[in-house]
Amino acid sequence: MKRRVIDFHAHVFPEEIAQKAVNHIGTYYTIRMQGKGILPDLVQSADKSCIDYIVIHSTATKASQVKAINDWVAGHSSERLIGFGTLHPNMTDAEEEFERIISLGLNGIKLHPDFQGYKADDPRMDKIYSLIENRLPVLIHCGDEKMDNSSPKRIANVLNRFPGLTIIVAHLGGYKKWQESMEYLVGRNLYMDTSNAIRYMDTAFAVKLIKKHGTDRIVFGTDYPSVYHDDELKVFNKLDLSENEKDDILYNNAAGILGLPV
Numbered sequence: 001m002k003r004r005v006i007d008f009h010a011h012v013f014p015e016e017i018a019q020k021a022v023n024h025i026g027t028y029y030t031i032r033m034q035g036k037g038i039l040p041d042l043v044q045s046a047d048k049s050c051i052d053y054i055v056i057h058s059t060a061t062k063a064s065q066v067k068a069i070n071d072w073v074a075g076h077s078s079e080r081l082i083g084f085g086t087l088h089p090n091m092t093d094a095e096e097e098f099e100r101i102i103s104l105g106l107n108g109i110k111l112h113p114d115f116q117g118y119k120a121d122d123p124r125m126d127k128i129y130s131l132i133e134n135r136l137p138v139l140i141h142c143g144d145e146k147m148d149n150s151s152p153k154r155i156a157n158v159l160n161r162f163p164g165l166t167i168i169v170a171h172l173g174g175y176k177k178w179q180e181s182m183e184y185l186v187g188r189n190l191y192m193d194t195s196n197a198i199r200y201m202d203t204a205f206a207v208k209l210i211k212k213h214g215t216d217r218i219v220f221g222t223d224y225p226s227v228y229h230d231d232e233l234k235v236f237n238k239l240d241l242s243e244n245e246k247d248d249i250l251y252n253n254a255a256g257i258l259g260l261p262v
Contacts, residue, residue: 003247006053006254007046007229009139009170009195009221013037013058014072022225029175031196035225039076042224049229052251053260055221057084057110057139061117063091070097074104082258084108084139087131088116089124098131107258112141113149120150121157129162137166137257139193143174143181152177152184159188166190166257168219172197172209186213191257194249195221199235207240215245219254 013021018037026033035041046054058073060066070085077083085101087094087109101109109132113120120140132138140158142150152174159167167190173181175196185192192213198206210218222232241249255262 002050004251005049005051005220005229005233006055006251006258006260007051007222007224008055008168008219008254008257009193010042010054010056010224011037011058012039012042012056012073012076012224025226029196029226031226033225034228034231037225039081043081045224045228045230049233051229053080053082053254053258055082055084055108055139055254055258058086059110059112059115059141060086060088061115063088066091066097067100070101070104070106074106077105082107084110086110087128089118089122089128091128094128095131098128098135102136106136108137108139110139113154114141114144114147118149120154121161125158126161129158129165133162133164137168139168139170141171141175142169142185143171143177145176150174152180155190156184156188159190163189168193168257170195170221170223172201172206172218173213176200178205178209182209182212191217191219191253193219193221194236195223195232196226198239199227199232203238203240210239210241210249215241215248216253218249219257220250 015038022033022037058069060069073083083106085106173185173192
């Protein structure tokens with residue numbers, strides 16, 4: 001029987017800027033990028049691994065980019081490709097754009113404190129968090145070796161101030177900051193995705209973190225174009241988890257967030 005899978009974390013870009021964006025991500029994180037960052041390549045990878053749904057997004061590094069990115073993601077969303085919008089702390093019309101995101105049919109918000117140039121718990125973000133709270137889920141990049149904008153501690157501060165947020169923290173609560181994730185985020189009322197985490201972690205520690213947080217609050221993600229689905233699923237399937245736990249992480253938990261059939 002085929003196992004259902006939702007990829008909760010995939011980046012995709014217009015073809016004219018995709019190569020530049022992929023190169024930038026790979027250089028910044030010093031990782032070899034597998035994918036091309038364009039829709040045909042993403043869909044081909046997903047088809048090969050029989051992925052049911054993919055959450056797609058792109059982060060605005062400038063306030064002036066927000067509307068164009070949201071229009072592009074909405075224009076390329078479908079029943080299978082579930083679009084998340086973006087916002088930026090320097091926006092002067094965040095409330096208007098948030099309502100437009102909803103009218104466009106986008107299903108959540110993606111934020112990246114490091115690339116967007118703000119600290120996750122910066123008071124400038126309070127208006128944006130207030131807009132999102134109890135309305136849409138928000139996927140937040142978490143963890144960086146070069147700065148603390150998105151540190152697990154700062155994400156914890158956000159949750160303390162906005163307990164109604166449905167937060168999905170990327171990279172099991174902190175890219176290369178997993179001890180801090182254990183200290184500040186594990187066990188809190190939020191979700192974590194597995195993207196760009198389990199392949200860099202000690203397998204036993206990854207399972208320990210996942211189980212301590214709760215397998216009902218973990219979702220699978222690839223962080224495409226960092227990696228293709230087939231390779232990431234091979235890493236995931238090596239984790240010492242029960243079949244039911246894998247089903248929850250690969251599909252059921254994400255379906256609950258997104259309102260998809262379980």
